[in-house]
Amino acid sequence: MTGYIARRLLQLVPVLLGITLLVFLIFHFTSDPTQVILGMHGSAQQREALREQLGLNDPVLVQYARYLGNAVQGDLGNSWMRKTPVSSEIAQKFPHTVELTVIAMAITIVVGILIGVISAVKTYTVTDYISMTVALIALSIPVFVLGLFFISIFSVKLGWLPINGRMSAALLDSFKPPTNFYLTYALFTGKWAFLKDLASHIVMPAVVLSGATTALVARMTRTTMLEVIRQDYIRTARAKGLSQRVVIFRHALKNAMIPIVTVIGLQFGHLLGGALLTESVFTWPGVGTLTISAVEAQDLPLVQGVVIMVATLFVLANLAVDLTYAFFDPRIKYA
Amino acid sequence: MRRTRRPVALALLTMMMLVLALAGCSKPKETTLTPEPTAPPAKQFEFTLMAYTRDRPYNTVKDKLAEGIQQELAKAGIKVNIKALPWAEFLEATRVKGEGDAFLLGWIGDNGDVDNFLYTFFHSSQMNGGMNQTNYKVDKVDQMLVDAQRTSDLKKRAEIYLEVEKILSDDAVWIPISHGNDYMAHTKNVSGMYIHPTGYLDLRNVTVQGKKEFIFGRGGDSVALDPALIEDGASAQVVEQIYESLYAYKPENTDIIPLLADGMPEISADGKVYTINLKKGIMFHDGTPFNAEAVKFTIERMKTGKIEEMPYADFTFGAVEKVEAKSENQVVITLKEPVAPFLANLAMGLAAPIVSPAAVKKYGDKAGENPVGTGPFIFKSWAKDQQIVLEKNPNYWNKNAQPKVDTVIFKVIKEGSLRVDAVVKGEVDAIDGIAPADVKRAREGAVLLQKEGMNISYMGFRTDRPPFNNKELRQAIVQLVDRNAMVKALYGETATPATTYVPPFMQKSMETLAGKSANYGAALSYNPEKGKELLKKLGYSTK
Numbered sequence: 009m010t011g012y013i014a015r016r017l018l019q020l021v022p023v024l025l026g027i028t029l030l031v032f033l034i035f036h037f038t039s040d041p042t043q044v045i046l047g048m049h050g051s052a053q054q055r056e057a058l059r060e061q062l063g064l065n066d067p068v069l070v071q072y073a074r075y076l077g078n079a080v081q082g083d084l085g086n087s088w089m090r091k092t093p094v095s096s097e098i099a100q101k102f103p104h105t106v107e108l109t110v111i112a113m114a115i116t117i118v119v120g121i122l123i124g125v126i127s128a129v130k131t132y133t134v135t136d137y138i139s140m141t142v143a144l145i146a147l148s149i150p151v152f153v154l155g156l157f158f159i160s161i162f163s164v165k166l167g168w169l170p171i172n173g174r175m176s177a178a179l180l181d182s183f184k185p186p187t188n189f190y191l192t193y194a195l196f197t198g199k200w201a202f203l204k205d206l207a208s209h210i211v212m213p214a215v216v217l218s219g220a221t222t223a224l225v226a227r228m229t230r231t232t233m234l235e236v237i238r239q240d241y242i243r244t245a246r247a248k249g250l251s252q253r254v255v256i257f258r259h260a261l262k263n264a265m266i267p268i269v270t271v272i273g274l275q276f277g278h279l280l281g282g283a284l285l286t287e288s289v290f291t292w293p294g295v296g297t298l299t300i301s302a303v304e305a306q307d308l309p310l311v312q313g314v315v316i317m318v319a320t321l322f323v324l325a326n327l328a329v330d331l332t333y334a335f336f337d338p339r340i341k342y343a
Numbered sequence: 344m345r346r347t348r349r350p351v352a353l354a355l356l357t358m359m360m361l362v363l364a365l366a367g368c369s370k371p372k373e374t375t376l377t378p379e380p381t382a383p384p385a386k387q388f389e390f391t392l393m394a395y396t397r398d399r400p401y402n403t404v405k406d407k408l409a410e411g412i413q414q415e416l417a418k419a420g421i422k423v424n425i426k427a428l429p430w431a432e433f434l435e436a437t438r439v440k441g442e443g444d445a446f447l448l449g450w451i452g453d454n455g456d457v458d459n460f461l462y463t464f465f466h467s468s469q470m471n472g473g474m475n476q477t478n479y480k481v482d483k484v485d486q487m488l489v490d491a492q493r494t495s496d497l498k499k500r501a502e503i504y505l506e507v508e509k510i511l512s513d514d515a516v517w518i519p520i521s522h523g524n525d526y527m528a529h530t531k532n533v534s535g536m537y538i539h540p541t542g543y544l545d546l547r548n549v550t551v552q553g554k555k556e557f558i559f560g561r562g563g564d565s566v567a568l569d570p571a572l573i574e575d576g577a578s579a580q581v582v583e584q585i586y587e588s589l590y591a592y593k594p595e596n597t598d599i600i601p602l603l604a605d606g607m608p609e610i611s612a613d614g615k616v617y618t619i620n621l622k623k624g625i626m627f628h629d630g631t632p633f634n635a636e637a638v639k640f641t642i643e644r645m646k647t648g649k650i651e652e653m654p655y656a657d658f659t660f661g662a663v664e665k666v667e668a669k670s671e672n673q674v675v676i677t678l679k680e681p682v683a684p685f686l687a688n689l690a691m692g693l694a695a696p697i698v699s700p701a702a703v704k705k706y707g708d709k710a711g712e713n714p715v716g717t718g719p720f721i722f723k724s725w726a727k728d729q730q731i732v733l734e735k736n737p738n739y740w741n742k743n744a745q746p747k748v749d750t751v752i753f754k755v756i757k758e759g760s761l762r763v764d765a766v767v768k769g770e771v772d773a774i775d776g777i778a779p780a781d782v783k784r785a786r787e788g789a790v791l792l793q794k795e796g797m798n799i800s801y802m803g804f805r806t807d808r809p810p811f812n813n814k815e816l817r818q819a820i821v822q823l824v825d826r827n828a829m830v831k832a833l834y835g836e837t838a839t840p841a842t843t844y845v846p847p848f849m850q851k852s853m854e855t856l857a858g859k860s861a862n863y864g865a866a867l868s869y870n871p872e873k874g875k876e877l878l879k880k881l882g883y884s885t886k
Contacts, residue, residue, distance in 0.1 A: 043435070091566075091651070172758070178752070
């Protein structure tokens with residue numbers, strides 16, 4: 009097992025190399041760092057001096073090699089527009105995105121599987137048709153539109169939830185968490201007033217973000233469950249007199265999990281991507297908002313940093329998914 | 344055929360016949376005889392117009408503006424080829440590579456001085472990579488612009504600038520198009536807010552009924568809180584609460600009045616030496632005194648700063664040769680050249696505000712996150728990309744303008760329409776950055792403030808090469824665009840058609856000072872007959 013894990017982790021290397029090289033080349037041929045850093049100011053000499061300083065007059069691959077050399081030592085350079093180290097920018101924003109994605113993922117898994125199972129058990133009933141139609145709608149609506157729609161109903165018309173942000177302005181000022189893991193901190197220190205405010209702010213973005221993934225997981229669960237339920241061993245279990253609940257959850261669902269878990273793993277990538285737009289709509293101070301600002305400003309180091317982070321997370325998520333196969337199907341062993 | 348296929352075939356056949364019938368029923372061709380031309384046939388005039396595809400404060404319809412001009416000129420039979428590029432590529436193409444016969448661009452003023460507009464665009468030193476992308480070079484105009492820059496006599500400056508505008512209009516260097524409006528909105532409980540043309544945010548008179556906390560929603564977060572490190576409006580808004588400069592603008596325009604300085608500066612006869620007396624007894628938020636040393640420190644810090652860290656340093660203090668603290672409360676600034684707009688630089692919210700030397704020395708690299716100034720509000724906390732919290736300065740020196748609220752919170756709400764929702768709902772007390780599409784909603788749901796911005800949107804001609812090195816051709820084009828109608832159609836109420844080369848309040852200021860009539864030096868008005876006449880004279884076909 010450890011050998012397998014080690015080999016899979018090695019896969020990170022070619023993936024990261026490929027992606028960073030691609031991003032690097034795209035920026036090299038389409039944008040001018042001096043334009044980004046100096047904006048409208050700076051005479052021709054100042055631009056030239058900056059070019060020298062940043063080493064922009066060297067051949068492309070030399071610049072790339074220099075970037076790689078620094079990167080493996082942990083120095084991802086400084087953001088061109090914010091002038092702060094990329095690694096600290098991302099590290100600061102990352103907890104916000106993590107908390108949002110975790111909640112969204114939790115909704116996806118719990119709600120998605122539950123709905124899928126119910127639909128599979130009650131196939132072709134009204135419940136089934138309604139849940140699958142709602143799922144289709146949730147899949148089709150762009151996250152951005154869904155977000156604005158939710159806000160206009162729940163915040164503006166009904167006033168139940170705040171419009172956006174992580175916390176109310178006044179509360180945020182007195183909260184003073186040691187890290188940016190607001191929710192975790194409030195939960196573990198029992199600060200209920202803050203927790204309530206944080207929860208009311210995270211509800212909409214998490215639901216919106218998980219909309220499409222929940223729908224997909226629900227549909228996938230339904231499909232695989234329907235296949236599994238028709239199997240002989242399910243008939244045997246029922247014949248043995250086991251309760252419906254044990255049959256469905258212990259036997260049927262467990263066997264159906266492998267394709268479902270695969271889909272959930274793939275959805276992780278979708279969540280990271282959707283987080284970009286959801287965060288933008290809800291002014292969530294996470295990596296998504298950072299990325300959009302970075303791309304708009306053509307801030308190469310920051311974009312590279314985010315790309316590396318996302319690629320790494322994606323590879324790790326897929327590895328985790330593959331490892332859970334062994335849990336669900338004891339026949340699978342990793343050499 | 345099978346029963347199910349026959350109706351389908353019939354339907355298809357009917358549709359085909361309908362389509363043919365409609366096509367055949369188009370207007371019959373004109374069959375008048377065209378007279379044989381005796382002269383060689385006139386060519387259609389066509390040129391390439393460079394456009395940018397990004398929203399700017401002076402142009403919120405991106406490259407639709409280019410289409411508007413294309414349509415206007417098409418009425419006269421001129422073909423405009425639009426080349427629209429994303430912002431960075433657009434600047435590269437027009438400024439560095441020199442592409443296009445004409446281009447769209449705009450400008451937001453920095454310091455409120457006319458020099459910041461006219462010199463920037465029309466002095467020949469600003470060609471080749473600067474903002475004089477029309478490559479306009481007229482020695483007489485160069486000399487006039489320098490003369491206006493070198494005298495501190497406001498009346499004389501106004502007179503010269505107005506004459507410059509007259510020449511520019513005769514030379515038809517630009518089509519000045521419009522000035523975008525600045526908007527702010529606040530709830531009914533708020534009073535004491537106003538829009539300054541430079542965007543300077545003065546919150547000292549703001550009150551909110553029912554609470555002592557004022558929440559301002561904006562579209563982006565500050566980049567830094569130290570005036571030396573910033574160049575954007577969002578950062579300036581917060582800096583303007585914490586820090587103050589030697590001078591400031593009057594609330595209604597960009598006339599200069601003293602703030603931390605005691606009275607207007609004494610300027611030497613050669614215009615190079617500024618002797619400024621400072622108000623006494625003012626303290627920074629950290630308890631250290633505001634004095635001549637602090638002013639000296641602020642300016643010298645920026646003269647030695649790197650351009651990628653201090654983007655506005657060169658613009659603001661580039662003309663300074665040396666700064667001396669003659670006494671505790673008198674500072675003498677010597678310029679390399681007598682540059683009159685320097686006084687306006689001292690009133691900006693960028694780079695010019697005075698910092699506490701003790702604080703900067705204490706925080707070093709982190710000065711951008713630990714701001715200490717003399718202003719009406721003290722920095723409390725900054726949750727990046729979320730909000731900045733400021734508190735009332737209980738020891739604020741200006742007894743006539745004490746801040747009325749206890750707390751100011753600058754909250755980030757990225758999405759423009761959501762900002763409007765937030766102020767309508769009351770979740771924030773005021774917002775800025777209202778897109779034209781949201782203006783109506785803001786006006787209906789909240790109190791909308793509107794003012795002409797200190798900006799201009801224009802179309803510039805490349806005057807240094809064919810086709811537009813021909814003055815009469817340029818004059819023709821300027822007269823063939825109905826600017827008023829086009830601006831109304833594109834922007835509705837959210838922009839004002841431009842008549843001259845500076846914002847209206849600056850134009851009015853100059854006209855008052857110089858005793859001239861309104862719109863002195865205005866660009867050629869819409870005159871299609873004259874325009875077409877010129878076109879024909881130059882050998883081009885017209886409609």
